Amino acid sequence: MKKELPKVYEPQQVESRIYQMWMDGDCFNGDPDSEKKPFSIVMPPPNVTGQLHMGHALDSTLQDILTRFKRMEGYSTLWLPGTDHAGIATQIKVEEELRVKEGKTRYDLGREKFLQRVWQWKEKYGGRIVEQQKKLGVSCDWSRARFTMDEGCSKAVRETFCELYDKGLIYKGSRIINWCPHCITALSDAEVEYVDKPGHLWYIRYPLSDGSGDLVVATTRPETMMGDTGVAVNPEDERFKDLVGKTCILPIMNREIPIVADDYVELGFGTGAVKMTPAHDPNDFEVGLRHNLAVIRCIGDDGKINENGGPYNGMDRYECRKQIVKDLEEQGYLVKTEPYNHNVGTCYRCHNDVEPLISAQWFVKMEPLAQEALRVVKEGEVKFVPERFSKTYINWMENVHDWCISRQLWWGHQIPAWYCDDCGHINVSREDPTKCEKCGSTHLTRDPDVLDTWFSSALWPFSTLGWPEKTEDLDFYYPTSVMVTGYDIIFFWVARMIFSGCEQMKKIPFHTVLIHGLVRDDKGRKMSKSLGNGIDPLEMAEKYGADALRFNLITGNSPGNDTRFYTEKCEAMRNFANKIWNASRFVQMNLTIDQYQLPAADKLELEDKWVLSELNTLVKEVTENLDAYEIGVASAKVYDFLWDTYCDWYIELTKSRLNGADEEAKLVAQNVLCYVLVALLKLLHPFMPFITEEIWQALPKTAGETSQYLMTSQWPEYDPALDFAAEAEAMEAVMDTIKAIRARRAEMNVPPSKKAEIILVTAEPAIYEQGSHFIQRLAYADKVEVTGEAPADLNGLVSIVTRKANAYIPLSELVDFKAELERIAKEKEKAENGLRITEKKLANEKFVANAPEAVVNAEREKAAKYRELIAKLEESAKALQA
Numbered sequence: 056m057k058k059e060l061p062k063v064y065e066p067q068q069v070e071s072r073i074y075q076m077w078m079d080g081d082c083f084n085g086d087p088d089s090e091k092k093p094f095s096i097v098m099p100p101p102n103v104t105g106q107l108h109m110g111h112a113l114d115s116t117l118q119d120i121l122t123r124f125k126r127m128e129g130y131s132t133l134w135l136p137g138t139d140h141a142g143i144a145t146q147i148k149v150e151e152e153l154r155v156k157e158g159k160t161r162y163d164l165g166r167e168k169f170l171q172r173v174w175q176w177k178e179k180y181g182g183r184i185v186e187q188q189k190k191l192g193v194s195c196d197w198s199r200a201r202f203t204m205d206e207g208c209s210k211a212v213r214e215t216f217c218e219l220y221d222k223g224l225i226y227k228g229s230r231i232i233n234w235c236p237h238c239i240t241a242l243s244d245a246e247v248e249y250v251d252k253p254g255h256l257w258y259i260r261y262p263l264s265d266g267s268g269d270l271v272v273a274t275t276r277p278e279t280m281m282g283d284t285g286v287a288v289n290p291e292d293e294r295f296k297d298l299v300g301k302t303c304i305l306p307i308m309n310r311e312i313p314i315v316a317d318d319y320v321e322l323g324f325g326t327g328a329v330k331m332t333p334a335h336d337p338n339d340f341e342v343g344l345r346h347n348l349a350v351i352r353c354i355g356d357d358g359k360i361n362e363n364g365g366p367y368n369g370m371d372r373y374e375c376r377k378q379i380v381k382d383l384e385e386q387g388y389l390v391k392t393e394p395y396n397h398n399v400g401t402c403y404r405c406h407n408d409v410e411p412l413i414s415a416q417w418f419v420k421m422e423p424l425a426q427e428a429l430r431v432v433k434e435g436e437v438k439f440v441p442e443r444f445s446k447t448y449i450n451w452m453e454n455v456h457d458w459c460i461s462r463q464l465w466w467g468h469q470i471p472a473w474y475c476d477d478c479g480h481i482n483v484s485r486e487d488p489t490k491c492e493k494c495g496s497t498h499l500t501r502d503p504d505v506l507d508t509w510f511s512s513a514l515w516p517f518s519t520l521g522w523p524e525k526t527e528d529l530d531f532y533y534p535t536s537v538m539v540t541g542y543d544i545i546f547f548w549v550a551r552m553i554f555s556g557c558e559q560m561k562k563i564p565f566h567t568v569l570i571h572g573l574v575r576d577d578k579g580r581k582m583s584k585s586l587g588n589g590i591d592p593l594e595m596a597e598k599y600g601a602d603a604l605r606f607n608l609i610t611g612n613s614p615g616n617d618t619r620f621y622t623e624k625c626e627a628m629r630n631f632a633n634k635i636w637n638a639s640r641f642v643q644m645n646l647t648i649d650q651y652q653l654p655a656a657d658k659l660e661l662e663d664k665w666v667l668s669e670l671n672t673l674v675k676e677v678t679e680n681l682d683a684y685e686i687g688v689a690s691a692k693v694y695d696f697l698w699d700t701y702c703d704w705y706i707e708l709t710k711s712r713l714n715g716a717d718e719e720a721k722l723v724a725q726n727v728l729c730y731v732l733v734a735l736l737k738l739l740h741p742f743m744p745f746i747t748e749e750i751w752q753a754l755p756k757t758a759g760e761t762s763q764y765l766m767t768s769q770w771p772e773y774d775p776a777l778d779f780a781a782e783a784e785a786m787e788a789v790m791d792t793i794k795a796i797r798a799r800r801a802e803m804n805v806p807p808s809k810k811a812e813i814i815l816v817t818a819e820p821a822i823y824e825q826g827s828h829f830i831q832r833l834a835y836a837d838k839v840e841v842t843g844e845a846p847a848d849l850n851g852l853v854s855i856v857t858r859k860a861n862a863y864i865p866l867s868e869l870v871d872f873k874a875e876l877e878r879i880a881k882e883k884e885k886a887e888n889g890l891r892i893t894e895k896k897l898a899n900e901k902f903v904a905n906a907p908e909a910v911v912n913a914e915r916e917k918a919a920k921y922r923e924l925i926a927k928l929e930e931s932a933k934a935l936q937a
Contacts, residue, residue: 056603058753059640059643059644059753060636060639060749060750060753062640063636064601064632064636064746064749064931065746066599066600066601066602066632066746066815068748069598069745069746070192070596070600070602070745071190072599073744073745073749074189074192074661074745074747075323076764077104077194077748077764078197078767079365079795080763082180082194082764082766082767083194083195083196083197084196084198084199085133085135085136085196085532086131086200087131087133087528087530087531087532088527088528089131089531090447091129091130091131092129092130092131093130093131093132093133093479093531093532094122094125094126094130094131094132094133094535094536095132095133095134095135095532095533095536096118096122096133096134096135096535096536096537096538096539097119097135097137097519097535097538098115098118098134098135098136098137098195098893099186099538099539099540099544099548099896100136100137100138100139100201100202100203100220100512101138101143101424102138102139102141102144102145102183102184103139103140103145103177103180103181103202104136104141104144104148104180105138105141105183105184105595106144106183106184106187106627107184107592107593108186108188108245108582108589108591108592109131109574109582109589109590109592109608109620110541110573110574110582111184111188112191112574112592112604112605112608113183113571113574113608113609113612113618114539114540114541114571115188115191116191116605116609117424117539117569117571117609117686118134118193118195118539119134119191119192119193119194119195119605119744120609120681120686120741120742121537121539121569121681121684121686121740121741122134122194123194123537123740123741123744123766124681124741124770125262125389126194126766126767127737127740127741127766127767127768127769127770128770128827129769129770130650131531133198133199133528133532134194134195134196135195135196135199135519135520135532136185136188136195136196136197136200136201137184137200137201137202137203137515137519138181138184138200138202138203138338139200139202139203139252139508139511139512140177140202140203140204140466140467140508140511141508141719142462142464142466142467142505142507142508143238143240143404143462143464143508144404145173145176145177145466146161146464146465146466147238147405149161149169149172149173149176149466152176153169153172153833161465165346166465166503168755169465170465170466172754173465173466174527181348183772183902185197186218187593189607190596190601191596191604192591192601192602192605192744192780194720194744194766195616199519199528199906201518202516203508203511203512203517204467204468204492204511207518207519207521208511208514208518208519209468209523210523211511211514211517211518211522211523212468212506212510212511212514212518213471213485214485215466215510215514215555215559216470216471216483216506216510217471217483217484217485218362218559218796219419219558220483221483223420224419224420224423224424225413225417225418225419225420225460226417226418227416227417227418227472227481228415228416228418228419229414229416230340230413230414230416230418230457231334231335231337231340231412231413231414232408232411232413232414232416232459233246233247233400233410233411233459234356234373234409234410234412234414235402235404235405235407235409235410235461236356236357236358236407236410237358237402237405237407238402238404238405238407238526239356239357239463239861240462240463241414241416241459241461241462241463241928242402242403242409242459243458243459243460243507243509244456244458244459245509245546245547245754246402246403246404246547247400247401247402247403247404247409247414247435248401248406249398249399249400249401249405250398250399250401251396251397251398251399251701252277252396252397252398252399253394253396253446254394254395254396254397254399255275255392255393255394255395256273256274256275256392256394256395257273257274257275257380257383257389257392258272258273258389258390258391258392258393259271259272259273259274259277259280259306259307259330259383259388259389259390259504259574260306260324260387260388260389260390261303261304261306261328261330261388262303262304262306263298263301263302263304264301264302264303264304264311265301265304269303270286270288270298270303270314270326270328271296271326271328271390272286272326272328272329272330273325274330275395275397276335276376277362277376277379277380277383278367278372278373278375278376278379278505279332279335279336279353280305280306280307280308280330280332280352280379281307281308281330281335281351281353281360281363281364281365281367282332282335282351282352282353282354283305283308283312283330283332283335284312284331284332284333284343284349284350284351284804285312285313285314285315285318285329285330285331285342285343285346286303286312286313286314286328286329286330287314287315287316287319287320287329287342287346288314288315288316288317288318288320288327288329288330288712289317289318289321289322289327290318291319291322292320292322292327293316294327294611295316295327295328298314299315299316300313300314301312301313301314301593306383306386306388306532307365307366307379307383307386308365308387309383311332311483313346313348315331315342315344315346315348317342317345317346319338319341319342321495326467329831331343331348332349333349333351333413334350334351334353334412334413335352335353335354335410335412336411336632337411340413349915350413351363352412352413354372354412355379356463358371358372358410359371359372361377362373365685367379367509371411372885377903380392389788396708401820405635416459416461416504417458417459417460417461417470417472417502417504417506418458418459418460418461419457419458419460420457421455421456421457421458421554422455424554424557424558424739425452425453425554427453427454427557427558428452428550428553428554429449429452431553431557431563431801432448432449432553433449434453436563436566436603437553437563437565437566437568438567438568439568439570440567440568440569440614440615440684440742441568441570441614441615443615444542444545444568444570444615447542447545448545448549448550450921451545451550451883452544452550455550458507458551459507460506460508460510461502461504461505461506462504462505462506462507463503463504464504464505465503465505465634466505467505467506467508468505468506468510468883469501469502469503469504469505469506469913470501470502470504470506470513471483471484471485472501472502472503473487473491473499473500473501473502474498474499474500474501474502475491475493475494475496475498475920476496476497476498476500477491477494477496477498478491478493478494478496478558480492480493480494480498490559501553501576504889509547509548509551510551510785512548512551513548513551513552513554513555514552514553514555514559515552515555516533516534516535516538516552516565517529517533517559517560517564520533521527522559530781530794532564533560533562533564534556534560534562534563534564534566535565535566536565536566537565537566537567537569537676537684538552538564538565538567538568538569539569539571540568540569540570540571541570541571541572541573542570542571542572542615543573543763544569549568552564553826553845560831567684568613569614569684570615570617571612571614572612572615572616572617572618572713573617573618574608574618574619575592575617575618575619575620576588576616576619576620577619577620577621577622578619579617579619590620590622592604595607595622595625598625599626599628599629600629600632600745600746601745602628602632602742602743602744602745602746603625603626603628603629603631603632603678604625604628605742605743606628606631606742606743607620607624607625607627607628607693608620609686609687609688609690609742610624610628610687610694611687611691611850612686612687613685613687613688614684614685614686618756623934627629631694631697631698632743632746634697634698634702635697635702635739635743635747635750636746636750638644638697638701638732639732639750639753639754641706642706642728642729642732642754643753643754645713645725645728646728646729647721647722647725647726648722648725648726648729648755648759649729649755650725650756650758651725651729651733651755651756651757652730652757652758653667653726653727653730654722654723654726654727656776656779658711658719658723659721659723659727659791660720660724661704661782661785661786661825661826662709662786662829663723663724663787663788664779664782664783665782665783665785665787666700666701666704666705666727666731667699667727667731667777667779668775668777668778668779668780668782668783669735669783670731670735670771671773671774671777671778673692673738674734674738674771674772674773675694675773676689676692677689677692677693678770678772678773680692681741690742693735693738693739693742696735697735697739701724701731701732701735703729704790705728706728707833708829709724709727709728711828712724712808713725729754729755730757731758732754732770733751733754736750736751736754736765737765737768737769737770737771740765740766742859742866744766747765747903748764748765748766751765752765785819785821785822785825785826788819788823788825788826788857788858788859788860789822789823789825789826789829789830791857791858791859792815792823792830792832792834792855792857792859792860792862793829793830795855795856795857796813796830796834796835796836796855796862796864797833797834799833799853799855800834800835803853803869805869806836807835809835809868809869810835810836810837810868811835811837811864811865811868811869812836812838812839812840812864812865813830813831813834813836813838813839813840813862813863813864814836814840814842814846814852814862814863814864815827815830815839815842815860815861815862816842816843816844816845816861816862816863817841817842817843817859817860817861818843818859819859819860820841820842822859823834823839823841823860824841827839827841845861845863846863849863849884850867851866851867852864852865852866853866853869855864874937876932879928879931879932880932882924882928883925883928883929883932886921886924886925886928887921887925889921890918890921890922891918892926893914893917893918894918895922896914897911897914897915897918911915
């Protein structure tokens with residue numbers, strides 16, 4: 056026999072030891088040479104700056120459940136972990152540290168020395184989140200861990216950039232981009248979060264150059280006026296037909312600008328005239344191209360007005376707004392001001408307002424890439440779970456804009472483009488060039504910008520497996536099986552992985568995208584530093600155990616929906632872990648066998664066939680649920696079966712055999728107890744890996760077990776031979792009867808110590824004859840009589856109706872009549888006293904006239920309840936006396 060399980064389960068003493076045991080046994084490692092079917096997941100790489108939060112915990116738990124399930128099902132699994140270099144976030148961290156500790160900026164160090172500092176920071180702190188993930192029990196292959204800037208991933212990034220550039224799918228051009236003046240870098244459309252903010256609509260008079268009148272335009276951004284190079288009207292607008300082709304005067308700047316007709320201006324909207332600022336608005340930029348308007352940028356990279364801003368040069372953009380509104384009013388150009396709420400773009404990283412402005416950047420041409428990425432989702436090659444998110448994906452991809460991929464940072468993959476100082480040619484190369492490919496000059500300057508972090512993570516499903524090299528891992532595990540991620544990065548990441556896989560690999564990157572929601576606090580709010588409502592998953596794991604935390608996160612969780620985190624649920628799940636532990640200890644302490652095996656059907660008792668049949672159904676359903684990604688449903692079924700069916704019922708049903716003199720019956724009970732417990736531990740293992748492994752290690756094994764570990768043992772399978780439908784139904788009928796009798800006794804406050812005769816009237820006596828000893832023991836009977844006919848005289852009998860039988864119990868055996876009559880008399884006297892006091896109040900005219908209506912009504916309700924109670928007590932007393 057194995058060593059006895061300790062009396063108390065202490066996860067803090069168990070979890071790290073079990074995890075190290077798995078690591079020492081290479082239990083997590085993938086094997087591309089395996090003859091098994093592949094199952095692979097690439098972990099969404101957390102930022103190297105990151106610290107584990109509840110979103111990570113949920114994401115990792117879901118992936119771990121799927122990986123452990125498939126590993127036990129017999130797949131060659133690879134869950135490949137890694138971290139992301141997080142360009143903006145990491146650079147900001149290191150710059151802050153440099154400023155605080157040394158009073159320096161990155162420019163004081165220079166690019167090369169600054170990057171050395173970032174790598175040092177990464178080596179020091181980058182592994183922190185990995186160690187935190189291990190505390191949760193994640194079973195990924197750490198031997199294959201990747202980093203988005205490691206040598207292999209960097210090679211993949213450069214190969215992709217050069218390949219897309221050669222195809223004309225990457226280009227450099229001046230376009231309107233999203234610029235963060237705080238992070239001092241460009242952002243892609245997906246990195247902009249729109250927030251509804253209160254503002255104003257200012258109506259401004261633009262005088263016509265010929266002095267014949269003026270145009271009134273409305274704007275939410277008067278600080279961009281200095282960049283106005285035209286006013287547009289709708290060509291069908293009769294009011295302005297004579298003005299098209301003329302000019303007006305730009306207030307403050309006193310500059311003539313043309314009036315143009317363009318369909319972009321919505322007929323009947325606003326004043327009908329719209330100011331055009333091509334350097335600061337994407338729609339104005341397009342109108343400007345059509346009408347050859349000048350492009351004047353008046354806001355700099357730092358968010359301050361530049362030299363094109365005339366008298367406002369050097370002012371912050373929002374200070375300028377106040378000043379220009381004041382000046383317009385003083386000079387008679389401001390017609391009116393209205394309050395106006397509008398969507399303002401903010402940086403997803405620092406949450407400062409984004410500035411749309413013209414800038415020379417690198418872009419990916421998206422329309423050609425989107426076509427195949429749309430087809431694979433529309434035709435079901437890539438499935439979203441839940442399916443509704445495919446519509447979100449399709450809508451975005453059908454309206455996608457070119458992707459701005461250059462960032463004005465130093466930390467990241469530097470763009471592999473060199474400018475010839477002599478002829479201006481752009482040299483894009485897989486190897487660092489020594490001379491210009493066009494003119495042969497050796498005077499080359501590399502583009503200082505780096506690529507958007509999402510450019511490298513878009514390649515994650517195949518760059519991590521070795522691409523662009525042809526590797527065994529890539530050949531065996533690509534396409535990967537499932538991508539597990541939150542709905543908040545469908546555009547940031549999922550869409551980009553799909554089109555990158557289709558373009559670079561000519562294959563989809565994964566077959567399924569499992570979308571989960573956010574973990575919110577118990578009030579439904581998003582967890583954030585500003586609200587101070589974040590909960591550290593490691594604190595929860597340390598206090599309650601990682602298993603309890605994991606089970607809390609997935610119980611009640613459904614794909615695509617947000618979930619609320621309740622600390623109390625962690626406590627409940629710890630109680631569940633203790634229930635499993637105590638049940639397992641009971642089983643272990645009652646075992647006299649060194650190996651278990653399932654007895655032949657003719658040796659099994661009614662309760663054995665019932666539990667095996669129920670287990671068989673559970674195995675089938677849980678497997679189907681997990682295959683359908685219904686993880687919360689699967690976990691709930693295992694929870695209910697373990698707590699209710701196994702612990703509260705089956706263990707209780709076997710106790711008489713375990714304590715009896717019949718050795719053969721005792722052995723059958725032991726074997727079935729062990730068989731069912733081991734199967735349940737296997738079903739529970741993906742959800743609660745630590746406690747299940749610890750218990751399994753202490754239990755006897757079946758003769759055919761070859762695995763050293765529960766996590767690599769075989770997943771239970773549905774067995775038609777264990778489908779004992781008739782016996783299961785019979786046992787359920789017996790249990791229904793026991794539950795009904797116990798419920799009635801509880802209603803009547805009858806203690807378990809008070810035994811009573813039970814007469815069972817049924818059309819199926821065979822069922823109850825088999826289970827009568829359970830009814831006698833568990834329904835607190837001193838005798839059970841099974842009959843086909845009801846008693847002739849039902850007076851004095853308590854009647855209990857169940858699905859397949861009626862139970863009758865002599866009332867005299869349940870109740871001490873004298874004591875009960877005395878109790879009823881006391882209760883009645885108390886109620887009558889209360890009624891007298893209440894009626895006296897209500898008879899007082901002053902009280903009824905002066906007291907609030909609600910108080911008077913409350914007293915009337917109280918009197919009615921007293922009368923109702925007295926009537927019931929009198930009825931009970933009469934029944935007892937009869």
